[in-house]
Amino acid sequence: MEARQPGFREDWRQERARVTALARIVVIKVGSAVLADSRGLNAQVLDSLARQVADLQRRGDDPAGRRLVLVSSGAVAAGRAALAARGQSVETVGLAARQAAAAVGQGQLMRAWDKAFYAHGLPTAQVLLTRDDLRARARFLNARNTFAELLQWRVLPIVNENDTVSVSELKFGDNDCLASLLVNLTGADLFVNLTSSPGVLAEAPQWKPDAPVLDHIDDVAALDLNQLCGGKTSVGTGGMYSKLLAARRAAQIGVPTLILPGRAPDVLARAFAVAAEESSSPDLPGTWVRPAQHAIPRRKFWLAYQSEPAGSVIVDEGAAQALLRKGGSLLPGGVRQVEGAFQKGALVRVSHAGRSLGVGLSNYSAADLRKIMGLKRHEVAAILGDAHYPEVIHRDNLLLDAAV
Structure with missing residues (x-):
């Protein structure tokens, strides 16, 4: 993407229009609450997102084309549903149970995505990672090279944490964290986080259910996340807290985040509308989280987030x-x-x-x-x-x- 002059700070709407038009590599994360319900994976949602993602890859303005990376949750939900369909109801409380459910569901999740993208001519690749794959420098570089090759082939990497073998000290904590680390590993220009919320609310929903959606956040590092989000979720993962923490990491290396309602009709197509009149439209969905004005070196990013x-x-x-x-x-x-x-x-x-x-x-x-x-x-x-x-x-x- 084109470099900005030092000290220049464009209007956030212009920034959003420019980045969504010119971003060559985009990391898209989609959460379980978007993909699944009580019956397991929602095929209609997967088909809709697959169509939109395939269209985004084709519509990149860069002559070299846009490359996408999809970080997908949903393996545990898919595993529970697959077992329930065979008359076996399981409780996924505790690490071992969640890992076992993920082992059952990961294949289901990947098959569902592969089928959905096949209909649009977009080949996929499954990538399962633990934090140790990014912590060890040699493995980090190897992973980076693998992603670069897949993107060069115009293959869509579908990434998830390797829950079956991860132990507590090697876990990312949630896929929001994993996605933010992939922003650095892939050299992405934009991070898109698809969630069940319409965007970032101006106040914690448990305190003010009708709080408006923030159209943009100038300085995510200045936010009191506990106050804004009502603290972490009960298990310390997921929720808007982790999404804004991930956005803050991306902002540190100069990458903006777009937090979108994943089930809204054609949300990606509307979010990537780039005409001047569209970029100022009040109908633009989600929340734009602006990047830091002074990016840190990517080596420092890797150093700081390699492990807890x-x-x-x-x-x-x-x-x-x-x-x-x-x-x-x-x-x-x-x-x-x-x-x-x-x-x-x-x-x-x-x-x-x-x-x-x-x-x-x-x-x-x-x-x-x-x-x-x-x-x-x-x-x-x-x-x-x-x-x-x-x-x-x-x-x-x-x-x-x-x-x-």
């Missing part, structure tokens, strides 16, 4: 100011408390006065850090010898205001 933080480092006021105001590294003298039992090289959260400042890679294990926290450099050397690092977390390995 393994522990926390609590810092004093001086260290917090050095990190936030001066772009400094975290030194041992600024550390006041260490939480967790992490190893050297682990991703840890940096906090001050109850507020998360960011995440970074620790040069020390938790055990060694407890020995040297609060000490000056020569005091650290006296305890650990010469084989030590000046910084606990170097600024190049630190992402402030991380969406975790």
